[in-house]
Amino acid sequence: MKNNRSNPPIVSNILETIGNTPMIELNRIADDIPGRVLAKVEYFNPGHSTKDRMAIKMIEDAESNGLLKPGGTIIECTSGNTGMGLALGAIVKGYKLICTLSDKQSKEKIDVLKALGAEIHVCPTNVSPDHPDSYYSVARKLNAEIPNSYFPNQYDNISNRIAHYESTGPEIWEQTEGKITHFIVGVGTGGTISGVGKYLKEKNPEIQIWGVDSYGSVFKKYHETGEFDASEIYSYITEGIGEDILPKNVQFDLIDKFEKVTDKDGALAARELAKKEGLLLGYSCGSAFQGLRQLKHLLPAEAVSVVLFHDHGSRYINKVYNDDWMKENGFL
Ligand SMILES: Cc1ncc(COP(=O)(O)O)c(C=O)c1O
Incomplete structure (x- = not known):
């Protein structure tokens, strides 16, 4: 071999x-x-x-910038893979994780996230991004409601692409x-x-x-x-x-x-x-x-x-x- x-x-x-x-x-x-x-x-x-690479980079950059504090909750909208990386980071570093997913994502992804301790909110796929039920909007709303929470927002968070650059x-x-x-x-x-x-x-x-x-x-x-x-x-x-x-x-x-x-x-x-x-x-x-x-x-x-x-x-x-x-x- x-x-x-x-x-x-x-x-x-x-x-x-x-x-x-x-x-x-x-x-x-x-x-x-x-x-x-x-x-x-x-x-x-x-x-x-x-996505493990960028998930950990987003967590570590938020820790350095003071956006994510000990005992905090990470809230992210994800097609599943970023959630998985965030789940590993949350477990090792002691954060709570909430993921919003659209209902077209496979059941396996949802079950795996649950197995790693994440709380899951499944949202409809067929709504516009600014609709209050979209997985983007639900993540934003939870972030506003939950104290000491952090919304990495992988779409616009530049730590995402920097992880791949590095x-x-x-x-x-x-x-x-x-x-x-x-x-x-x-x-x-x-x-x-x-x-x-x-x-x-x-x-x-x-x-x-x-x-x-x-x-x-x-x-x-x-x-x-x-x-x-x-x-x-x-x-x-x-x-x-x-x-x-x-x-x-x-x-x-x-x-x-x-x-x-x-x-x-x-x-x-x-x-x-x-x-x-x-x-x-x-x-x-x-x-x-x-x-x-x-x-x-x-x-x-x-x-x-x-x-x-x-x-x-x-x-x-x-x-x-x-x-x-x-x-x-x-x-x-
Ligand atoms: C299965 C899968 N393919 C492709 C992509 C696209 O990668 P990127 O978000 O870095 O453009 C993703 C991102 O979530 C993914 O989960």
């Missing part, structure tokens, strides 16, 4: 295992994509997603020995693409930064035209990517291109990654890979593409990895 991961030393708590995730060559599934395709597999983080970006640069030519990732709050993108562009401005968006989201059109077109917004199934708002963490000027992927194509690509590469990944990871596949005509033969895979497939077992669910949605 060949294992290239070094044997890590004893650490003092779970938070010290965040980061330094492996990069894995994609083989069969990337046969027809020019150059090398490498996967930065973020489910190796202890909360099984890349850790994920340098890891990718070092793991590819500076040979990366293209970085492709799904975009939600924008923290991952903006933090990694900024670091990589500083190292080599030629590196292409591509964002994967969903149909029903405003990002691609806004990037291409500067127009926030509300008629682009409708509900979709893919979790974690696309938005009906423009979060401060999306640095549009760092992004070279957006590509939209359908719910169906993202789901099918996730299943293909499991079967062909042994990578049991989250739904948006399928979308990220599919985005690269749709843009493969733009890749030179010597391209070194890195796709960042956000989270683990265990959170989607009753969705993307369930044949009945796939059939109900017309995907199979």
